[in-house]
Amino acid sequence: MPPAGVFTPPTLHGDFLLLAGGSGITPVLSIAKAALRHGRGAVTLVYANRDERSVIFREALGELARRHPGRLRVIHWLDSVQGPPGQRQIEELVRPWSVAECFICGPGPFMDSAQAALQALGVPRGKLHVERFVSLPDPAPTPATESVIPAKPAAMHSAALTVQLDGETHQLSVRPTKPCWTPCSAPACPLPTPAVPACAAPACARWCRAASRLARTMYLTRPTWHRAGPWPARPVRQAATST
Numbered sequence: 001m002p003p004a005g006v007f008t009p010p011t012l013h014g015d016f017l018l019l020a021g022g023s024g025i026t027p028v029l030s031i032a033k034a035a036l037r038h039g040r041g042a043v044t045l046v047y048a049n050r051d052e053r054s055v056i057f058r059e060a061l062g063e064l065a066r067r068h069p070g071r072l073r074v075i076h077w078l079d080s081v082q083g084p085p086g087q088r089q090i091e092e093l094v095r096p097w098s099v100a101e102c103f104i105c106g107p108g109p110f111m112d113s114a115q116a117a118l119q120a121l122g123v124p125r126g127k128l129h130v131e132r133f134v135s136l137p138d139p140a141p142t143p144a145t146e147s148v149i150p151a152k153p154a155a156m157h158s159a160a161l162t163v164q165l166d167g168e169t170h171q172l173s174v175r176p177t178k179p180c181w182t183p184c185s186a187p188a189c190p191l192p193t194p195a196v197p198a199c200a201a202p203a204c205a206r207w208c209r210a211a212s213r214l215a216r217t218m219y220l221t222r223p224t225w226h227r228a229g230p231w232p233a234r235p236v237r238q239a240a241t242s243t
């Protein structure tokens with residue numbers, strides 16, 4: 001998608017005069033890279049910093065200058081050596097390239113001086129682009145609201161389990177937090193008691209499915225029990241199913 005801002009060149013094929021201060025080099029460097037990669041014009045960059053250690057993207061700028069020796073010109077301005085740049089100083093510095101498309105980004109005082117210098121040199125308004133960072137106002141305080149503690153969910157009821165064995169139907173109750181084989185351990189449960197107390201619900205389900213497939217078989221042999229789950233072999237006369 002195209003950029004949503006206005007700090008973008010209308011075309012990359014002309015000459016560019018870029019003025020950056022401090023961290024304002026970030027959008028300016030992007031414009032320089034795009035113009036050098038896709039355009040055909042010359043690029044002049046004036047980059048102001050407090051001192052040599054404050055220069056951001058020093059290696060990247062040096063590499064760009066080596067790759068485009070005839071098109072990129074980088075001019076460093078150090079406050080520690082030359083003092084802060086004022087309007088008159090910038091005006092004299094950039095006069096030879098003031099006919100190019102001009103972009104300014106940096107601290108407020110630097111941008112004010114650079115904009116005034118370019119306007120004094122007669123740069124048309126349509127060719128002068130300034131990127132200013134404006135902080136958004138603090139949001140209005142919202143009125144305090146009373147916190148509401150969500151109600152606890154209703155307790156789950158027991159589930160009904162229907163077991164058919166030997167032609168008789170048995171109704172069992174399963175509590176929400178218990179596996180389905182727990183009722184089978186009760187003394188009144190007609191199902192065979194698991195040999196392994198840790199028998200899980202999937203094994204019970206496999207046992208029921210295996211028993212339903214063998215509805216016409218009078219006995220469940222040991223190999224059948226092993227395939228169905230870890231339950232003990234016991235002769236039954238009718239399948240057990242759960243609903």
